[in-house]
Amino acid sequence: MNDFNAYFNRQIQLWGEDTQNSLQDKKIAIIGCGGLGCSIGIALGASGIGQIDLVDFDEVGVHNIHRQIGFVVGDEGKKKCDVLKKLLQNRCPYVRVNSFDSDFDTFTTQTTTKYDLILDATDNLTVRAMINSYAKQNNINWIYGSVEQFHGQVCFFENASFESVFQISDHTPAGITAPIVMHIASLQANLALRFLAGLSVVKDKLYYLSFNSDGELDTKKFNLPKQEL
Numbered sequence: 001m002n003d004f005n006a007y008f009n010r011q012i013q014l015w016g017e018d019t020q021n022s023l024q025d026k027k028i029a030i031i032g033c034g035g036l037g038c039s040i041g042i043a044l045g046a047s048g049i050g051q052i053d054l055v056d057f058d059e060v061g062v063h064n065i066h067r068q069i070g071f072v073v074g075d076e077g078k079k080k081c082d083v084l085k086k087l088l089q090n091r092c093p094y095v096r097v098n099s100f101d102s103d104f105d106t107f108t109t110q111t112t113t114k115y116d117l118i119l120d121a122t123d124n125l126t127v128r129a130m131i132n133s134y135a136k137q138n139n140i141n142w143i144y145g146s147v148e149q150f151h152g153q154v155c156f157f158e159n160a161s162f163e164s165v166f167q168i169s170d171h172t173p174a175g176i177t178a179p180i181v182m183h184i185a186s187l188q189a190n191l192a193l194r195f196l197a198g199l200s201v202v203k204d205k206l207y208y209l210s211f212n213s214d215g216e217l218d219t220k221k222f223n224l225p226k227q228e229l
Contacts, residue, residue: 004094008048019197024050024094026116026196031055031104031131033080035176036145037121038070039185040192045088045095047193052088053115054081055100055107067178104130117192118142121185125166132162141195141203145188147176151210152184156191160204160224184209 005012012020026049030037033056045052060068060075060083070084081099088097100107104127118140120131128144135142135157144155144162187207195201206222 007092007094011047015197015199020048022198023048023196027051027053027113028117028119028192028196029053029055029107029111029113029115030119030121031107031127032121032123033068033070033084034058034064034121034123035067035069035178035181036147036185036188037080037119038068038084039182040119040121040145040189041084041088042070042091043186043189044192045092045097047189048092048094049196050094051096051098051113053098053100053111053113054084055102055104056081057101057103067176067181069178069182103127104134108134114138115140116196119188119192120144121188128166129162132157143188143191145184147181147184149175150177150180151208152180153206153208154184154187154191155206155224156195156201156203157224158203159226161226164225165206 005017008020028044028049030041030052033054037056041052041054058080060071060078060080062076065071065073070087075083079101081101085097085099088095100110102110118131118135120128120142122128131142141156141158144157146153191201204224206224208220210218212218
């Protein structure tokens with residue numbers, strides 16, 4: 001058994017060598033290297049996605065570290081995209097990682113890559129609307145994720161209208177717990193991996209997960225309207 005097959009042994013048992021090899025040809029962009037971006041990057045990097053481009057202009061702050069699992073104490077002041085890039089490369093030698101120290105708008109003028117999928121890991125509705133527009137213009141699917149307090153949302157966008165569902169504003173999330181960030185990122189990563197591996201994925205359906213006052217996890221599902229042409 002070669003090193004590649006040994007590294008991905010459990011996934012190869014799940015879907016075979018051909019599917020695992022096919023992931024090496026996939027290219028994704030993760031927009032945002034905070035809480036969601038760290039967890040998504042670690043999960044998909046270790047799954048064998050061939051190319052991951054990380055986009056974030058922010059620096060690590062001490063208040064980030066509790067929920068942004070790609071960073072440790074001592075990383076303060078370093079660029080998030082560069083720190084996460086190094087971590088992914090150290091965890092998996094079979095992934096090519098590029099870091100873009102820029103905002104999303106600038107990134108779109110710098111990249112010429114035809115992505116198989118874009119993952120939203122921002123905390124900004126305005127940027128998400130920009131991601132949606134870019135994805136629609138370039139015929140790329142994208143996965144939305146958001147978290148706040150003890151709840152979160154996930155959606156695989158293909159034909160649905162982002163703007164018809166979300167009122168675009170500069171709303172900033174309130175307090176947040178670390179586990180919900182990792183939970184929502186895990187759902188985004190699972191949708192991404194299934195899609196990239198050629199497995200079925202339900203698209204244009206919004207999942208809303210929250211804990212009620214009794215601490216029971218509640219999941220709601222909403223079919224989203226299509227984008228008007």
